[in-house]
Amino acid sequence: xxxxxxxxxxxxxxxxxxxxxxxxxxxxxxxxxxxxxxxxxxxxxxxxxxxxxxxxxxxxxxxxxxxxxxxxxxxxxxxxxxxxxxxxxxxxxxxxxxxxxxxxxxxxxxxxxxxxxxxxxxxxxxxxxxxxxxxxxxxxxxxxxxxxxxxxxxxxxxxxxxxxxxxxxxxxxxxxxxxxxxxxxxxxxxxxxxxxxxxxxxxxxxxxxxxxxxxxxxxxxxxxxxxxxxxxxxxxxxxxxxxxxxxxxxxxxxxxxxxxxxxx
Numbered sequence: 001x002x003x004x005x006x007x008x009x010x011x012x013x014x015x016x017x018x019x020x021x022x023x024x025x026x027x028x029x030x031x032x033x034x035x036x037x038x039x040x041x042x043x044x045x046x047x048x049x050x051x052x053x054x055x056x057x058x059x060x061x062x063x064x065x066x067x068x069x070x071x072x073x074x075x076x077x078x079x080x081x082x083x084x085x086x087x088x089x090x091x092x093x094x095x096x097x098x099x100x101x102x103x104x105x106x107x108x109x110x111x112x113x114x115x116x117x118x119x120x121x122x123x124x125x126x127x128x129x130x131x132x133x134x135x136x137x138x139x140x141x142x143x144x145x146x147x148x149x150x151x152x153x154x155x156x157x158x159x160x161x162x163x164x165x166x167x168x169x170x171x172x173x174x175x176x177x178x179x180x181x182x183x184x185x186x187x188x189x190x191x192x193x194x195x196x197x198x199x200x201x202x203x204x205x206x207x208x209x210x211x212x213x214x215x216x217x218x219x220x221x222x223x224x225x226x227x228x229x230x231x232x233x234x235x236x237x238x239x240x241x242x243x244x245x246x247x248x249x250x251x252x253x254x255x256x257x258x259x260x261x262x263x264x
Contacts, residue, residue, distance in 0.1 A: 012074075012075050012078055012079075012126050013074075013075065014126075014127055016072040016074075016075050017072070017075060017126075017127060018066075018070055018072060019134045019137050019138045019141070020062075020063060020066040020067075020070065020138055021072070021075060021076070021079055022127060022131040022134040022135065022138075023063075023131075023134060023135050023138040023139070024058065024059070024062075024063045024079065024083070025079065025123055025126055025127055025131075026131055026134075026135050027054065027058050028054070028058075028083055028086060028123065029120050029123050031050060031051070031054045031090070032086065032090070032118045032119070032120060032123075033120070034047070034050050035047045035050055035051060035090050036117070038050065039093065044093075044094075048094055051087075051090055051091060051094070054087075055087060055091075059083060059087070062142065063083075064080075067080060078126075079126065082122065082123070082126075084106075085106070086118040086122070088102055088103050088112060089112065089115060089117060089118050090118060092112055092113070096113070099112055100112050100113065103115075140188075140189060140191075143188050143189060144188050144191060144193065147186050147188045147193060148186075148193060148195065151184050151186050151193075151195060152195070154207065155184060155203075179192070179194065179260070179263070183195055184204065185204070185208065185257075185260050186211075187253045187256045187257055187260075188253075189249050189253070190249055190252050190253065190256075192256055192260075205261065208257055208260065208261050209261065211257065212254065212257050212258065212261065215250055215253060215254055215257070216254060218250055219247060219250045219251055219254065222243060222246055222247040222250065223247065225243060226240070226243055226244060226247065
């Protein structure tokens with residue numbers, strides 16, 4: 001399929017943008033800034049690593065998958081087209097023949113070689129607002145999905161098997177409620193996740209105990225870092241605040257995991 005200007009230059013209704021849209025826009029703006037700075041400093045290896053990480057992880061593994069089931073297809077098509085074009089420009093110094101060949105299939109008037117370098121202004125036209133909250137929400141969603149996938153893999157549960165109560169066809173989100181004992185359990189950033197499935201309690205106890213031990217080591221390292229006067233003195237205030245927030249969340253996770261271990 002050929003992608004022309006009619007797709008990438010369409011009008012976006014910001015009210016239709018999802019958390020995923022705002023997350024990927026923020027990430028590609030960061031990518032453009034990083035790669036541009038790295039190339040200007042001749043840090044070619046670092047620029048390539050950042051490009052590879054964004055292309056494979058942020059774009060292919062997450063955003064493309066999300067784009068398959070979210071409803072705002074008009075906005076998705078514009079964002080996907082813009083990302084494709086900017087990625088080809090950013091990758092061009094590294095793989096010029098490949099990028100030029102792909103570019104030739106996008107109905108463009110000029111060669112990629114003489115196209116302008118990507119700018120943040122191109123993305124500010126989509127959304128220039130502070131989207132810290134939206135990025136946090138999507139990042140948290142990623143952490144939850146990853147935790148569930150890992151939990152299933154560790155317990156050798158087929159990807160196609162639904163782990164939902166009989167008669168319920170969707171994920172249940174509750175602030176409070178009964179906590180099922182006969183379930184696979186994990187906690188992510190204060191959010192408790194229960195996968196309803198037959199479990200081997202001894203195996204589950206060992207798994208949670210191992211995770212608990214790792215989490216305690218993690219909190220011990222954070223505590224040591226925060227108690228270091230040199231770190232508190234030299235580190236930027238926002239970094240110190242972030243470390244303190246991580247410690248509070250990790251300590252809360254430990255408490256929840258210990259409670260669940262007692263129930264088992």
